[in-house]
Amino acid sequence: MAQEFEMSDMGLMSYYLGIEVKQMEDGIFISQEAYTRELLKKLNMLDCNPTNTPMECGVKLSKEEEGVRKVDQTLFRSLVGSLRYLTCTRPDILFSVGLVSRYMENPTETHMKAAKRILRYLRGTLEYGMFYSTSDEFKLMGYCDSDYAGDIDDRKSTTGFVFFLGNNAISWCSKKQPIITLSTCEAEYVAVTACACHAIWLKILLKELHFEQAESTKIMMDNKSASALAKNPVFHDRSKHIETKYHFIRQCIENMYVEVEYVKSLDQVVDIFTKLLKYDAFQKLRIIIGVRKLSSLRDDVKNKLNS
Structure with a gap:
């Protein structure tokens, strides 16, 4: 399978099955930014309004919804499958993706709206990925x-x-x-x-x-x-x-x-x-599990070089 490499100001960047790896002085950053962009482009959501959480706190989804129109099963399953693959480098969306995955047999507009909410969150966090710091x-x-x-x-x-x-x-x-x-x-x-x-x-x-x-x-x-x-x-x-x-x-x-x-x-x-969180709690735990923004890591590197 083809693998491409290019040099960036942060080191060697590799693309393999949509996963991008950036080697830095103080660790490794992995993400799927290009893959996410392609997914958003495919669904005409590159210009959508971003959200700060993948799913609104307090939302309750159900299989049985009266009066709600059904959506294309193939499209919904394709979307959820693509989101599932993104959890390799974006564990911050894991629970939300798992939640919408429960409704692939008979998806409705409500379920599709929830899935697209995850895409809107990804649109606002395209630069985010997993940072693994060097450690003994x-x-x-x-x-x-x-x-x-x-x-x-x-x-x-x-x-x-x-x-x-x-x-x-x-x-x-x-x-x-x-x-x-x-x-x-x-x-x-x-x-x-x-x-x-x-x-x-x-x-x-x-x-x-x-x-x-x-x-x-x-x-x-x-x-x-x-x-x-x-x-x-x-x-x-x-x-x-x-x-x-x-x-x-x-x-x-x-x-x-x-x-x-x-x-x-x-x-x-x-x-x-395990649960849907408000933004402050979500942001705190997102940082703890290592999901970071690429530009913030660049600033950290520049500050270290200048100090």
């Missing part, structure tokens, strides 16, 4: 959370987690849970089990890359009840209704593969992957 810290740590009964059609919850290697986010997930949970505690318990499984896979991968994680991986969650349930090897009334496979987290903790710790809700990074 290679400690793996994860955050996990859930949005209890967030889907108004089937009342299933959403699992979200993100893993950092040092200060850089390397893996993230936002996915509707396969079962209906009976409480926020159970929803968080299901989420932390999924997070632990992913942590084990990452540890195996890092070992193959000669970055072995000998100590247990910390998983931060903001639900004390679920944390206590995961650490308690005794089965009782509060947990006997939970499917057996979700108790795998207890074995992971016992074998010291992972370690569950409490974090305040205000410091929970994964909210950006």
Whole structure:
């Protein structure tokens, strides 16, 4: 497959399957700006009015909408598929894209409007991408959370987690849970089990890359009840209704593969992957997971060179 290179004032820039890589003195910046422009151009939205969040806070989408016109399924599926690919370098749109993905079977104008809102957000953030700073810290740590009964059609919850290697986010997930949970505690318990499984896979991968994680991986969650349930090897009334496979987290903790710790809700990074946020909270978490603007990185480089 063809790969093109060109020189820029920030170093070598490569294009591969729409992913652009810029090598800088203090890290690497990856984005899909050209791919995003082509997508906006294809849908005649290059001149649209931008928004500051991918989806309006408080929006509730549903499969059953009376009196709302249906839209072309092929067009909607193509749009959602293109947006899904963008989440490789734009995790800030992951939850919103996952939300509209639930309606590909029978999309309506409401669903299309929500998908185009994501495009309007991308129009205003074309220069944004993932920045991976240089670091000597290679400690793996994860955050996990859930949005209890967030889907108004089937009342299933959403699992979200993100893993950092040092200060850089390397893996993230936002996915509707396969079962209906009976409480926020159970929803968080299901989420932390999924997070632990992913942590084990990452540890195996890092070992193959000669970055072995000998100590247990910390998983931060903001639900004390679920944390206590995961650490308690005794089965009782509060947990006997939970499917057996979700108790795998207890074995992971016992074998010291992972370690569950409490974090305040205000410091929970994964909210950006489980719920719609207002702009201030969204902007804060977007920065934490490493989504940055290219021009701001250029200014940082120039300031360092001039100092």
